[in-house]
Amino acid sequence: MSERVVPGGVGALVALGAADALWAVLTAGSAVPAASAVFTCPPADARAGYVVLGARVVVAAVRADDGRWGVSEVEVRQAALGLNSVEMDGCDLVRIGPFGGATKQGSAGGTLLGWRGRIAEELRGTAGRGRAAQCGEDRLCHLAGIDWRRVLVERAVEGVGRSWWLPRAVVRLLDAAGHAETQWLQAAQARQASSAAEPPSRHRQPQATDSRQATGPDVPIVPLRPYGGELAGQLYSVLSRKPGMSGKVAGWVCAVCRTAAAAVLDHCHEHGYVRAPVCTSCNILERPDHLYRNDIRVAGRYMRLFGTGAAGWLGHWHRCPGCRTRSVLPLPHLAAWTAHTASRTLRPTHREGRTRKPCGVLRVSWTGSQNAPRSCLLTVAVDFCPSGEHRVLAQVPYREAADRFRAWLAETAPALAAAAGPDRLDGLPARPRPVIADTGGEGLSLF
Structure with missing residues (x-):
């Protein structure tokens, strides 16, 4: 294909090969590694009508009368500008899999629908080898124009097996891009349905002739609405069964970061109440890390x-x-707070340069349950400490940990402490639900 600019009526179009070269030049200094051949390498396909780049830019493909495909140079530049503005912390990682259960897949024409499943599929070597063979070893498949392989981290956890991690900034980019793609496809379907339902008319105005045939609608992205507490006090077990709830959740902006689209209903596993709709990144950030039966x-x-x-x-x-x-907090969160905050001064350190750095891996486990506070005991330990492979720092009874937390809450967030208390028992279930040990089993599905 000739890499020339295709003249058009509404701004310059560039051929797909030229767009690839332009994208590579514009994203050369991006903190998030950009992929190459984003317009000509699968899963990109001009016949699908679009390519998603960056967080929210959907670049529509346009076909000229001579059969050649092109994309808007302005949209390519907008996507590159958005990607270049993202700051990435390579140490702030989010676990993206593998998780239990079948992974939801998107449509064959989409590039991002079910992006976690696509990554898992390729890493497992089922269909990824076929796509990689089409691209060539130096032109691997991309997601939203991002070369996720360069920042993917694989870890092996004892008793669990390997796990895959990506920087939080990349996860938020892909979540936002997936939301933009969903809205673009829904707008395309609505436009097609409207065209099919429109009756023929002799007085219809003739359409303006153009040397290009657009394959996708030029529809602005619907802004997300902020969460205003509409689900306050409702039980997750009830809401999760309501039809259409998944679409309603996707229309909210995350109640925590207030930037990304919500994807899940975060809820308390002890009491069963919905907290708020959050994005997948914040949901994983909130979840205690590597939660087993009674150990995190x-x-x-x-x-x-x-x-x-x-x-x-x-x-x-x-x-x-x-x-x-x-x-108080749910037991796993209270245990993490006790280990991280209340027992911070007990953790050994070692010298690193001119400073001292905490050594080992901090871990907390518990016996019993919050439903039997007298028998519940939290044990804070350090794994892989030079002074001992598993060094116990403290053993804190549940009631003592809860009292420490209430005092810290009153000092850290006085307004929240004032709004809490045992005199507010209206609607509280008489029999609290037990802690659900594994919150990561189906953590990436909507409900």
């Missing part, structure tokens, strides 16, 4: 949950009436 690893991201972003996250967790009434 306290990751570095808790510095944000209980440090710089404490007020916001505490307010989110206390959207559950059960936690708010008892002025």
